[in-house]
Amino acid sequence: MRLRFPLLLIGLAAVCALAGFAAPAQTPSTGVASRARHSGPFVPDGLDATEVSEIDLEGLKKILQRDPKDPRPLLINFWATWCDGCREEFPDLVRIDNDYRDRGLNFISVSLDEVTEIKTTVPDFLKQMKAQMRVVLLNVKDPEPAIHAVDETWDGALPATYLFDKDGKVVFKYFGAIKPAELRSAIDKLVRGKQ
């Protein structure tokens, strides 16, 4: 009988530990979440995706830091026109943007194309996709600090998609072409219902 209580404690500890292990995608990665809780400048929506703006590492950090005055959940997709998986998933992302923009989702698309393509290949592709989300092109000499600013566990494989809740916690991340139903299900938990 004396053993029961310690055993229960061990059992509870085991369950808690496993719960932590079993839901890695639900827990914030240290790199993003810790920064995302800090305040940052407001990032306005851009509805004309054909105008792609250039950002540097600091610009990326500002996006990741969020604005406390903007409580919308944030979806960020890292992609490039040279990436097969990115092109493959892009129509689904455009549909998700169209379906959720009015329901309070902020979607920022981060292109990793060469800066020389900012007025050519990238907007041409976006026009073809009829994309309307805000699109920025990250121009950095060394990609490593940018990749680590996003997520210490990410090594730069594209595409990569992150969904943050209003508190800046990563609630969904996916490497490779997204499965739309999974991403929609994660977004549904954060935005208001259909009107």
Next chain:
Amino acid sequence: MKKHHALSLFLASILIVGFAAVAGSGRNGSDLPAPPAIGTTIDDFKLPDTDGAEHSLKSLTGKNGAVLIFISVQCPVSNGYNERMEKLAQDYKAKGVNVIGINSNATEPVAAVKSHAAEKHFTFAVLKDDGNKIADRLGATRTPETYVIDAGGKLVYHGRIDNSQNTANITSNDLREALDEMLAGKPISKTGGAAFGCSIKRAS
């Protein structure tokens, strides 16, 4: 005592169910396989080349080590490194380090891998990793992605080739620096590096 047994069984079942849940969450796109830590001994494995002949990692490793590079037929980033990979193979073969290319993309059949290697004049071995078993074992996620294994079979570097797809912008030659330090018997000062690349397309 019976109660203790029952409690123990209950706890054991929780652990089993819990571990099954962890294992089940492993191979999707939100939780990619973790790579081995630097310093880990890489177990020998066998893979076929593009003619179907099997080779072991051990048999292809040079007297001073090997560089495994996950490559792609179609990925423009990987293709942007073709000449650099071939030059690396030639430069380091003479120093006892062999480059080994591995194609784990489920979307790139062995015939395409063979013709690509011939077209690009690769002189290093190119192996086909059907079912991405070795990519999973090594936690490889993108192309190009490299692993340096020393003469003792230990992983000493895992990451990018350099910091830029554009040769004019290279400021950090991470892979070569790691190889040179390894060959000089020095500790590796930078054991990895991240870079943008194409996701390895795993078998579903």
